[in-house]
Amino acid sequence: MPVEARRWADLRKQVAYRSKRLNTGHMVEADQRFGQRDALGPHGVMLFFVSDAPAEPHGYQLHTAYRLWLASPESDDLPRLLADLAEVAAENAARSASAGRRWHPLGPDGSMVNGGDMSQPAGATYVGVGVTTLDSEQGRWHQVARTLREGLATGRHLSAFDLKGQCYALLTDGTALHVDRDPHARLGVDGIRCNKTLAPERITYYNPHEHLTEQGDDNTREVWRQLGALHHTLTAHLLAGRPA
Template structure:
């Protein structure tokens, strides 16, 4: 049975940047093609995050399929954390690090907005508890880690730049239904590699992006909707996704709202040095 507990369901919240955002490393020379260096830095980061999110969502789905029906079966949702560290040898002077948290299948892990509400409460409690004993909590640990995969060890210079969600639910159906269908004798022609997945991401510059990972998408269709440019050289006078976090069905809007609260809790703590 799905988790039917009530949860805080407020109106959607715009993904505004926190008070302090990471600064791109200083670039030498004039703006490239008239585009400021920081605009190129953020655009490149968005593209890197899209690639990481798609790859993680694919791995999430394959692992969930392999463990389906077992005692350690995976739930359909996960959370991704994004950090950057200085890397002068890289084209834009940074290295992207991604850590993630996946849950075992359970009634509590089926409802994405509820899961995000619970996680935000855990994060806030971890910040408070650590502060009470003179420690500074970090989501990657070593104490009270909220992740269980990915880049579990970060450089000392790593800075938080965003949070995201990987989910196996899509417009094809919910994961549990799809997984059962794959094992039905009448559906042997379809495999897990034919299924779609989704990702929601918020970055500290105010970017919100949604990834619709579709293995059968036509060439040139990347399934990415973003509130800010992915290509800094492409002049756009109108962005239909400018208010992305207010769009979609009620569950989608709830997901954005609860992800925004988690993002603000993490950013408020990790970027300002004060408990959120």
């Protein structure tokens, strides 16, 4: 099995697990700040980079920076949020280019992030973008968060650690990942759906998620579409001139 294939399969899993962990942190922080002046919005964006790390099993280290927003009507609309971010990224890149500089989403000028690995090794390479969202099949975040405080009709109270979350990610090798973070999932059920293999040594003839970005309801497909536009903008700017 080619080294590159094993590396990408490992990276897909690392991105999925990192996204799930960030989604959990997003959920806990949003729950703690719910109803306050600094309440968090239900959606965030994650940027993924890798740097060379010869001591690691697959020779790389994953770095993740993210952006969370304060709660507002604008930050509640995920497709709109992604579309606006793609537009801002394109404007920042064009403005820097006209001034003879090269813009980077981690800053220092026009930073797109406010958390995570904002200082990375020189030469770290962009490999993808993702979304953390607190909306799930249990309901929209604001609705579910109120339930935490009011209790269920049964009289039982839930905590943030009972709630589901979701993540979406697109990587530069054409990977599309969806993570359904379910704290009550059965042992062995990781909630990861991917259009590419997570286990390159296993021969599979059929992948039900091969066309992942075309599946789901209208809103889900629109999230994929706008995330794809942001990914295209970042890839075109950050990887321009690099060998494929």
